[in-house]
Amino acid sequence: MNAPTQQERLAHQCSESLHSRDRAAQMLGIRILECGPGHCELAMAVTAAMLNGHGVCHGGLLFALADTALAHASNSRNKLSVASICTIDFLRSAEAGTVVIASAMERFHGRRKSSYDVELRDDKTRLIALFRGETVSTDAAVIREGESCND
Amino acid sequence: MNAPTQQERLAHQCSESLHSRDRAAQMLGIRILECGPGHCELAMAVTAAMLNGHGVCHGGLLFALADTALAHASNSRNKLSVASICTIDFLRSAEAGTVVIASAMERFHGRRKSSYDVELRDDKTRLIALFRGETVSTDAAVIREGESCND
Amino acid sequence: MNAPTQQERLAHQCSESLHSRDRAAQMLGIRILECGPGHCELAMAVTAAMLNGHGVCHGGLLFALADTALAHASNSRNKLSVASICTIDFLRSAEAGTVVIASAMERFHGRRKSSYDVELRDDKTRLIALFRGETVSTDAAVIREGESCND
Amino acid sequence: MNAPTQQERLAHQCSESLHSRDRAAQMLGIRILECGPGHCELAMAVTAAMLNGHGVCHGGLLFALADTALAHASNSRNKLSVASICTIDFLRSAEAGTVVIASAMERFHGRRKSSYDVELRDDKTRLIALFRGETVSTDAAVIREGESCND
Numbered sequence: 297m298n299a300p301t302q303q304e305r306l307a308h309q310c311s312e313s314l315h316s317r318d319r320a321a322q323m324l325g326i327r328i329l330e331c332g333p334g335h336c337e338l339a340m341a342v343t344a345a346m347l348n349g350h351g352v353c354h355g356g357l358l359f360a361l362a363d364t365a366l367a368h369a370s371n372s373r374n375k376l377s378v379a380s381i382c383t384i385d386f387l388r389s390a391e392a393g394t395v396v397i398a399s400a401m402e403r404f405h406g407r408r409k410s411s412y413d414v415e416l417r418d419d420k421t422r423l424i425a426l427f428r429g430e431t432v433s434t435d436a437a438v439i440r441e442g443e444s445c446n447d
Numbered sequence: 448m449n450a451p452t453q454q455e456r457l458a459h460q461c462s463e464s465l466h467s468r469d470r471a472a473q474m475l476g477i478r479i480l481e482c483g484p485g486h487c488e489l490a491m492a493v494t495a496a497m498l499n500g501h502g503v504c505h506g507g508l509l510f511a512l513a514d515t516a517l518a519h520a521s522n523s524r525n526k527l528s529v530a531s532i533c534t535i536d537f538l539r540s541a542e543a544g545t546v547v548i549a550s551a552m553e554r555f556h557g558r559r560k561s562s563y564d565v566e567l568r569d570d571k572t573r574l575i576a577l578f579r580g581e582t583v584s585t586d587a588a589v590i591r592e593g594e595s596c597n598d
Numbered sequence: 599m600n601a602p603t604q605q606e607r608l609a610h611q612c613s614e615s616l617h618s619r620d621r622a623a624q625m626l627g628i629r630i631l632e633c634g635p636g637h638c639e640l641a642m643a644v645t646a647a648m649l650n651g652h653g654v655c656h657g658g659l660l661f662a663l664a665d666t667a668l669a670h671a672s673n674s675r676n677k678l679s680v681a682s683i684c685t686i687d688f689l690r691s692a693e694a695g696t697v698v699i700a701s702a703m704e705r706f707h708g709r710r711k712s713s714y715d716v717e718l719r720d721d722k723t724r725l726i727a728l729f730r731g732e733t734v735s736t737d738a739a740v741i742r743e744g745e746s747c748n749d
Numbered sequence: 750m751n752a753p754t755q756q757e758r759l760a761h762q763c764s765e766s767l768h769s770r771d772r773a774a775q776m777l778g779i780r781i782l783e784c785g786p787g788h789c790e791l792a793m794a795v796t797a798a799m800l801n802g803h804g805v806c807h808g809g810l811l812f813a814l815a816d817t818a819l820a821h822a823s824n825s826r827n828k829l830s831v832a833s834i835c836t837i838d839f840l841r842s843a844e845a846g847t848v849v850i851a852s853a854m855e856r857f858h859g860r861r862k863s864s865y866d867v868e869l870r871d872d873k874t875r876l877i878a879l880f881r882g883e884t885v886s887t888d889a890a891v892i893r894e895g896e897s898c899n900d
Contacts, residue, residue, distance in 0.1 A: 319498050320505030347470050349518065354471030355530050356511020363507040367500065379506050380711065381683050381732055383534040383836050385864050385883060387857050404840050404876055409682065409734075411838050411879060423857055426864055428881060430683055430838060432711075531862065532834050532883055534685050536713050536732060538706050555689050555725055560833065560885075562687050562728060574706055577713060579730060581687060581834055583862075621800050622807030649772050651820065656773030657832050658816040662809020669802065681808050685836040 303333045307372035310438040311336065314371055321364045324357060328368065334402030334412075336368040342394045352389035353396070359384050361398045362414040362427035369400035369412050370429075376436040377410070382429040394418050398427075408433055454484045458523035461589045462487065465522055472515045475508060479519065485553030485563075487519040493545045503540035504547070510535050512549045513565040513578035520551035520563050521580075527587040528561070533580040545569050549578075559584055605635045609674035612740040613638065616673055623666045626659060630670065636704030636714075638670040644696045654691035655698070661686050663700045664716040664729035671702035671714050672731075678738040679712070684731040696720050700729075710735055756786045760825035763891045764789065767824055774817045777810060781821065787855030787865075789821040795847045805842035806849070812837050814851045815867040815880035822853035822865050823882075829889040830863070835882040847871050851880075861886055 300308070311331040315321060324346070330337040340361045348354040363379060370377040390396055397417050404411040414427040451459070462482040466472060475497070481488040491512045499505040514530060521528040541547055548568050555562040565578040602610070613633040617623060626648070632639040642663045650656040665681060672679040692698055699719050706713040716729040753761070764784040768774060777799075783790040793814045801807040816832060823830040843849055850870050857864040867880040 314500035316500075317498075317502070318500040318505070319496050320508055321499070323496050345470050345474050347468075348472070348515075349465035349467075349469040349522075350527070350529065351468070354469070354511060354514070355533070356507065356514040357471055359510045359514065359533075360505060360507020363505070363510065364499075371500075376501070378501065378540075379537055381534065381536045382506070382510075383532065383685065383881070385532045385857075385881070386530055387859070387864065389529075403879055404838075406840070411840065426856055426881070428836070428838070428879070534730070534836065536706075536730070538708070538713065554728055555687075557689070562689065577705055577730070579685070579687070579728070616802035618802075619800075619804070620802040620807070621798050622810055623801070625798050647772050647776050649770075650774070650817075651767035651769075651771040651824075652829070652831065653770070656771070656813060656816070657835070658809065658813020659773055661812045661816065661835075662807060665807070665809040665812065666801075673802075678803070680803065680842075681839055683836065683838045684808070684812075685834065687834045688832055691831075 306374055307332045310371050310374050311368050313439045313443055314367060318364065320360065324360060326361060326364055331368055331372060333372050334369055334405065336365055336400050338365045338368065338398045340396050342390050342392050342396060344392050347392060352391055355386055358390065358396065358416060358425055361396060362416055362425065363429065365398040365400035365414045366412050366429040366431065369402060370410055370431040371438045374438050375433045376438050377431040377433040380430045380432050382427065385426040387426065388422060388424045390418055390424055396424060457525055458483045461522050461525050462519050464590045464594050465518060469515065471511065475511060477512060477515055482519055482523060484523050485520055485556065487516055487551050489516045489519065489549045491547050493541050493543050493547060495543050498543060503542055506537055509541065509547065509567060509576055512547060513567055513576065516549040516551035516565045517563050517580040517582065520553060521561055521582040522589045525589050526584045527589050528582040528584040531581045531583050533578065536577040538577065539573060539575045541569055541575055547575060608676055609634045612673050612676050613670050615741045615745050616669060620666065622662065626662060628663060628666055633670055633674060635674050636671055636707065638667055638702050640667045640670065640700045642698050644692050644694050644698060646694050649694060654693055657688055660692065660698065660718060660727055663698060664718055664727065667700040667702035667716045668714050668731040668733065671704060672712055672733040673740045676740050677735045678740050679733040679735040682732045682734050684729065687728040689728065690724060690726045692720055692726055698726060759827055760785045763824050763827050764821050766892045766896050767820060771817065773813065777813060779814060779817055784821055784825060786825050787822055787858065789818055789853050791818045791821065791851045793849050795843050795845050795849060797845050800845060805844055808839055811843065811849065811869060811878055814849060815869055815878065816882070818851040818853035818867045819865050819882040819884065822855060823863055823884040824891045827891050828886045829891050830884040830886040833883045833885050835880065838879040840879065841875060841877045843871055843877055849877060
């Protein structure tokens, strides 16, 4: 296995910095499985507390997982980026106990505007939802003063 | 003030039935301010646990509030409906302490497919986000066997 | 009837300037019924040449009408703006002979990003489609050197 | 090269049947480069008549190309399908003379609802726009009585 490139190390640091401050993602038990420049993979286990009135995972929390994946993928180059418009297409419901995997991939990287696809899949790798998000980048950095920039 | 119509009473019962089973909405402290046939108004106070890595309310949780409003508006005629595709346009961020109000309004009511607009506003009634959701209705009822259908 | 304000006159000039150069809108027979700061109303008659393989107006041409309304509403303050992301929800089909009316309304006006709703209605004022578009403004002007700025 | 399968032949017949009746696609000079079960590739040359007020291809006509690709991909199994909700993300503009290629791919195929991604690329294979469309299928056939079902 090859050593991580400088860009991969930077993506890891951005991801860790973001996650350490993301209390909502922590509340939902979201874990980072993998991250790199413009992409990432996150996991979230559906608990009983996450069910909606129909007895399946609340669509808003599936969206929250996808939106978190969008944040990690779009902030991976240490340029602070925020979501602008997101669309989610709900295809299958997720029951309690399911571990949902979100895979984010950059589709377009512009000077200010970028576009990402996020797929949500269940334990059986069946597609649960398709998410597409547009982000806008700023001139601020993701990693804050005092946070380690070494690996 | 006029007495509620039969349709308004039914909408209230659907809303209560849905909310009593919606553990995710309860976890987020979502409250029902108003509901009727095809519309509703919900509130959610942004707590410190809801902040994302940028220090403002996680977009996924704003979406969850809008999606919950969609559920109450689209299930208000006792025909079980589920979200199909939703789009959210993030316009302003919401800080800790803000009470966000979601107002859902039916724009189209078809035999199976319906369409709703949800506006999210902050304490100063400034627009935070615009949400549009399409739902698909089924033949199942929202109110379950044994739940009171009296008012 | 009151005299138009300066902003209304500017909106008219932007609209005329835009329309005179918009060969696609001319090809589709799009007419401007009304325009002002952040809003407009356009009309398009569905001809036989606009039908799709199912014998009703091609969804792409309904979108083109809505998108043109978006352009007039978002360029009405003489700041050149372009569409970034648009969503259309097709609700009813439009047959040949129908005159479709598009009404665009500004929902959010930011420093760079703005958001608009466009409704498409048929002759019987029935909702045909709901369109939402985000635009990004630039520092360029809509009205070009040499074009009259008088009314 | 292998002989086409029965499903590929059916997809071709559906595509031809649809295209022969699609007067809007013919008006725009849309050509079918390739089609099969759940996918297709179309081309459209941007002419001077397709330009908008900013001097580039009208976004509505780019959408019309993507929407036509959606129709061919979603009707490829001889089950009549119609577009329900579509989102387009405009990334780059297309100038007169550009041949735009639309590639449609099925992402989800449900009993009634299906979801498709369409990419628009220019001559240099640069991404111009990302389109996502949801379709609803009916029980009607695409190929009409009297149309040849032989190849």
